[in-house]
Amino acid sequence: MGNSNSGRIPPGNGPSAVGCSDFMMDHTIGGTFFRLYYPCVEDEKAEKPDWIPRKEYLYGLADFMQFNRSLSEKIFNYLFGSYKIPAVMNAPYKQNGKYPVIVFSHGLGAFRTLYSAICVELASQGFIVAAVEHRDESASATFFFEKTDETGEKKTTMPKPDPTAPDNLTEKWMYYRALKPGEAEFPLRNKQVKKRGDECIAALDRLIEMNSGKKLENVLQTKFDWTTLENSMDLCRIAVMGHSFGGATVIEALCKEVKFKCGIALDAWMFPLDDEIYVRVKQPVFFINSEKFQWAGNIMRMRKLETSSTSMQRKMITIMGTVHQSFPDFTFLTGCWIGKILKLKGELDPQVGIDLCNKASLAFLQRHLGIEKDFNQWDNLIEGKDVNLIPGTNVKEIS
Numbered sequence: 196m197g198n199s200n201s202g203r204i205p206p207g208n209g210p211s212a213v214g215c216s217d218f219m220m221d222h223t224i225g226g227t228f229f230r231l232y233y234p235c236v237e238d239e240k241a242e243k244p245d246w247i248p249r250k251e252y253l254y255g256l257a258d259f260m261q262f263n264r265s266l267s268e269k270i271f272n273y274l275f276g277s278y279k280i281p282a283v284m285n286a287p288y289k290q291n292g293k294y295p296v297i298v299f300s301h302g303l304g305a306f307r308t309l310y311s312a313i314c315v316e317l318a319s320q321g322f323i324v325a326a327v328e329h330r331d332e333s334a335s336a337t338f339f340f341e342k343t344d345e346t347g348e349k350k351t352t353m354p355k356p357d358p359t360a361p362d363n364l365t366e367k368w369m370y371y372r373a374l375k376p377g378e379a380e381f382p383l384r385n386k387q388v389k390k391r392g393d394e395c396i397a398a399l400d401r402l403i404e405m406n407s408g409k410k411l412e413n414v415l416q417t418k419f420d421w422t423t424l425e426n427s428m429d430l431c432r433i434a435v436m437g438h439s440f441g442g443a444t445v446i447e448a449l450c451k452e453v454k455f456k457c458g459i460a461l462d463a464w465m466f467p468l469d470d471e472i473y474v475r476v477k478q479p480v481f482f483i484n485s486e487k488f489q490w491a492g493n494i495m496r497m498r499k500l501e502t503s504s505t506s507m508q509r510k511m512i513t514i515m516g517t518v519h520q521s522f523p524d525f526t527f528l529t530g531c532w533i534g535k536i537l538k539l540k541g542e543l544d545p546q547v548g549i550d551l552c553n554k555a556s557l558a559f560l561q562r563h564l565g566i567e568k569d570f571n572q573w574d575n576l577i578e579g580k581d582v583n584l585i586p587g588t589n590v591k592e593i594s
């Protein structure tokens with residue numbers, strides 16, 4: 196079916212064509228699940244994957260938005276159902292030396308496919324990007340599997356195992372968990388951010404195993420040969436990146452895993468983090484904020500990271516004319532007026548906003564991962580030197 200908006204997700208600007216493939220191991224809720232974006236062999240005619248891979252994600256999005264499921268599934272399907280990701284599903288990996296690695300963490304109510312404009316751009320510039328899907332009940336929806344006999348179904352009523360499901364595993368969906376009335380938010384979000392940090396580290400561990408040539412059992416039967424990733428990754432050049440709740444996850448992951456050499460937090464939501472964590476983060480951190488989302492208490496937490504010794508490597512910029520949703524792909528997919536009403540678009544052209552975010556990120560990654568490319572041409576963006584940027588924040592801070 197057609198869609199009512201002219202939007203599309205922009206392709207990468209870099210020299211590499213981009214492929215993507217999904218990986219899940221093991222099949223349980225405690226396993227790792229991510230979409231890998233990688234430089235691939237050019238293949239113009241190949242199929243582009245759906246932006247929303249399963250209708251269950253739209254159910255979850257409705258739950259998250261506190262909309263009626265069946266009505267909004269139709270609306271979302273009409274609005275977004277036919278969009279494609281500007282990458283080739285399961286395209287052959289293009290070996291060309293070792294690529295630096297980025298683990299990406301999505302925001303509250305999002306899931307692994309919604310930041311493809313950022314992930315595809317980074318992969319096109321020569322990064323391997325693993326966009327994790329969190330199982331902390333913060334995602335709109337996610338799925339895992341149970342062994343058909345694990346489902347505890349009474350044998351007599353056992354459902355016919357789904358023939359496409361991997362070897363007699365039954366697909367199970369987990370949906371967004373809203374805060375219960377009267378429930379304190381911090382304990383839930385703090386528990387979730389810790390699980391999110393662990394899931395980013397577990398994803399990195401899987402990538403390291405793939406890089407070593409270990410044959411991993413991908414529960415999802417993708418037509419991608421994961422062993423081609425042997426010796427593909429530069430394990431001295433690993434970063435973690437995330438949006439909003441995913442920005443807090445960046446801080447958590449940096450604190451727990453020194454293999455992450457630096458972090459980039461896009462419009463971070465700092466609330467879920469323990470106060471003690473700030474002094475324990477030693478790596479460089481780059482905060483890229485929108486004009487409209489931030490507030491004094493949140494900025495104050497970001498500033499706590501600047502008091503420690505490595506404050507020279509702590510940077511913050513604000514992209515003027517952007518909103519919280521200027522980072523996820525939604526910002527490209529609705530017409531101007533829907534976009535503005537739903538706060539999916541700011542005043543700034545979404546393409547200009549995401550280009551500034553991506554170029555500033557590439558410059559920061561070159562500087563702190565020691566990459567020998569020409570991303571330093573955008574060093575001025577790290578300092579907020581651009582007509583649409585300001586260094587630091589527009590928020591009136593607590594003195």
Ligand SMILES: CCN(CC)CCN(C[C@]12C[C@](c3ccc(C(F)(F)F)cc3)(C1)C2)C(=O)Cn1c(SCc2ccc(F)cc2)nc(=O)c2c1C=CC2
Nearest residue numbers: 259260261302303304305309438439440441464523525537
């Ligand atoms: C509704 C009440 N409230 C539930 C807590 C949701 C309030 N909300 C603002 C929203 C997300 C919004 C959105 C999405 C998608 C359409 C659509 F129509 F295009 F589908 C429209 C409107 C609704 C803008 C946020 O939560 C903002 N936010 C986000 S939004 C991440 C996201 C989620 C779903 C997506 F599809 C894309 C991106 N990630 C965070 O980590 C944090 C926050 C706030 C603090 C921490």
